[in-house]
Structure formats: structure tokens, C-alpha cells
Amino acid sequence: MVATTIHLLRHGEVHNPAGVLYGRLPGYHLSKRGVAMAERVAQHLAGEHADVVAVLASPMERAQETAAPIARAFDLPIRTDERLLEAENRFQGLTVGVGNGSLRNPRHWPLLVNPLRPSWGEPYTAQVARMLAVVDTAREAARGHEAVLVSHQLPVWVTRLALTGRRLWHDPRRRECTLASLTSLRFEDDRLVGLHYTEPAADLLPGATQVPGA
Numbered sequence: 341m342v343a344t345t346i347h348l349l350r351h352g353e354v355h356n357p358a359g360v361l362y363g364r365l366p367g368y369h370l371s372k373r374g375v376a377m378a379e380r381v382a383q384h385l386a387g388e389h390a391d392v393v394a395v396l397a398s399p400m401e402r403a404q405e406t407a408a409p410i411a412r413a414f415d416l417p418i419r420t421d422e423r424l425l426e427a428e429n430r431f432q433g434l435t436v437g438v439g440n441g442s443l444r445n446p447r448h449w450p451l452l453v454n455p456l457r458p459s460w461g462e463p464y465t466a467q468v469a470r471m472l473a474v475v476d477t478a479r480e481a482a483r484g485h486e487a488v489l490v491s492h493q494l495p496v497w498v499t500r501l502a503l504t505g506r507r508l509w510h511d512p513r514r515r516e517c518t519l520a521s522l523t524s525l526r527f528e529d530d531r532l533v534g535l536h537y538t539e540p541a542a543d544l545l546p547g548a549t550q551v552p553g554a
């Protein structure tokens with residue numbers, strides 16, 4: 341029996357003073373707090389003597405910058421994998437805050453007709469499929485060891501829902517996937533036997549912007 345752990349890491353806080361839903365737009369980098377969060381995760385993994393042998397990251401700047409301290413701590417390259425990308429969202433580039441965002445504009449209302457899919461972006465099932473595929477890739481690459489996969493809140497969260505047998509549509513306010521959090525999947529051979537959630541940067545969360553426009 342071979343034990344392998346795959347850590348799904350959400351990136352740290354992003355510098356986004358305008359509150360734009362940045363999605364897959366380029367040019368959005370970690371804030372100073374976000375950089376500190378990334379460093380804290382690297383320190384946490386090193387302090388736990390994690391046996392990390394692979395670091396994979398979404399191509400978005402915020403994910404690459406979150407992965408960098410971990411790659412340095414374990415003397416590893418960052419492998420970019422587009423399957424770890426943020427979910428597609430047709431509100432990308434807009435502000436969606438309650439009370440003054442784009443959701444008040446009637447021309448956007450047709451995008452909201454089916455929250456179960458969701459109608460405004462990439463289907464939850466598609467996100468789960470690509471995330472599980474990269475988890476399989478990482479498990480093969482790190483068999484008997486650990487790997488860190490840096491992604492984004494929604495893909496990580498719906499993957500966790502799928503793995504725990506829960507429905508994929510959900511209230512976004514109830515996601516347990518804070519900035520720089522780790523959702524750790526423990527496998528014995530190819531069988532998932534445990535899921536553990538941790539927040540190595542919990543002390544940096546107060547005052548942080550969790551979601552653009554929130």
C-alpha cells in the first residue's frame with residue numbers, strides 16, 4: 341500500500357482595489373498580505389516536514405506567486421497546468437458587489453437563470469473533471485510522497501464537494517476555502533481515504549478581501 345497526499349492550495353489575497361471580478365484576466369498579482377500568506381504556507385509545510393516532491397500551479401499570476409515560496413522551500417520547479425485555472429465566468433471584468441454591482445443591470449439577468457449549472461460560467465461538472473484529472477496526474481508524479489496544486493477557490497471547493505459526495509451547487513458564502521488554505525487529499529494507492537482542511541495563514545485573514553466585490 342502506497343500513501344500519497346495531494347494538497348489543493350487556494351492562492352493568497354490579490355491586490356484588487358477596484359473590486360473587479362478578475363477571473364482569468366491577466367495582471368492581477370498578490371497583495372503584500374497575499375505574499376505573506378504564501379510564505380506562511382511554505383513555512384507551514386516545511387515545519388510539518390512535508391514530503392513535497394511536486395508543485396503544480398494555475399498559470400494565473402496569483403497562483404504562480406503563491407506557489408513560488410513553496411517551490412523554493414523544497415527546491416522544486418513550478419509546473420504550470422492549465423487544468424488548475426480559475427472557473428470561466430461571464431461576469432469577468434465587472435464588479436458584482438451587493439447593492440452596486442453589475443447584477444443590478446437587467447441585461448445581465450439572463451445569465452442568472454440557472455444557478456445549478458451555473459448559467460453564468462463554466463459548469464461545475466467541467467471544473468470537477470479537469471481538477472480530478474490533474475489530481476490524478478499529480479498523484480502519479482508524487483506517488484508515495486506529497487504534491488501541492490495551487491488553484492482557485494471555486495475549482496477547489498467543487499472538487500471537495502464532489503469527493504465527499506455532496507451536490508455541486510451551493511451557497512458561495514458557505515465555502516470552506518479561505519485564502520491560502522489547504523484542502524489535503526490522502527490516498528492509499530489510488531483510493532481516497534481522507535480529506536483534511538487547514539488554514540496556515542489564519543492570522544492574516546482578518547481584513548483580507550476573500551472574494552472580489554464582496
